[in-house]
Amino acid sequence: MDIDLQTRRIETVRRHMALEISHDWDGVIATFEHPRYELYGPGTVFDGEAQVRRYFAQSRVPFPDQGNEVIAIAADPASETVLVEFWLTGTHLGPLNLGSRTIEPTGRSFRVRMSASFEFGPGSDRIICERPYYDQAALMKALQLVE
Numbered sequence: 001m002d003i004d005l006q007t008r009r010i011e012t013v014r015r016h017m018a019l020e021i022s023h024d025w026d027g028v029i030a031t032f033e034h035p036r037y038e039l040y041g042p043g044t045v046f047d048g049e050a051q052v053r054r055y056f057a058q059s060r061v062p063f064p065d066q067g068n069e070v071i072a073i074a075a076d077p078a079s080e081t082v083l084v085e086f087w088l089t090g091t092h093l094g095p096l097n098l099g100s101r102t103i104e105p106t107g108r109s110f111r112v113r114m115s116a117s118f119e120f121g122p123g124s125d126r127i128i129c130e131r132p133y134y135d136q137a138a139l140m141k142a143l144q145l146v147e
Contacts (some may be wrong), residue, residue, distance in 0.1 A: 006075035008125035013073065013082045013118050016127065021067045025056050033126035040133045062097075062105070063090035071113075082118045087111050088134070092143055103145060110142035 012031050019027040029035055035052035038045050046055040060066060069087040076083065089111045096103040112134065119129040140146045 002077070005123070005125060006077055009075050009082050009118075009120055010073055012120075012125050012127065013084060014070070016118070016130075017068050017070065017084070017086070020056075023056075023060065025053060028056070029053070031127055033121055033124055033128050036129040038129060038131045040131055041136050061094040062092055062103075064093055066090040068114075080120045080122060082120070083115065084118070085113070085115045088114045088139075106143060106145070108143050110139060112138045112142050 016028055016031040019025075019031070029049055029052065032052075035049045036045070036047050037052060037055055046052045067089045069089065071085040071087065073082065073084045075081070089109070091109045092103075092106045094105055096105075114132060114134040116130055116132040118127050119131070120126065121128050137146065
């Protein structure tokens with residue numbers, strides 16, 4: 001087991017998540033070998049730099065102050081992944097599009113528990129796919145949009 005590689009992978013994920021908070025999209029893209037997000041919940045995939053940048057732009061319209069607070073992080077060399085549990089935070093300040101429905105800004109803040117896996121290529125410390133796992137209903141409940 002390459003302890004140094006696992007440490008670098010964890011640092012890459014921490015840097016990636018911090019850059020998302022500061023909206024440094026060039027910096028976030030630089031953490032990838034190939035930009036790709038697979039959103040578990042809605043099942044949406046954003047593959048390639050143009051699509052990932054579109055995801056960044058779309059996801060920050062309703063929640064421009066979206067942030068994350070790492071709870072736990074660990075590298076698994078057997079699966080070439082780093083697993084993260086974190087609090088996703090933000091304030092509903094822009095229109096939220098849910099299919100054909102648009103929810104106007106409520107000004108309400110949320111804090112929901114999530115997890116994500118970050119996949120790496122063999123021997124690499126650059127990400128090839130981020131897979132956030134979350135419950136969209138938990139977010140709606142936190143925003144007081146459903147009971």
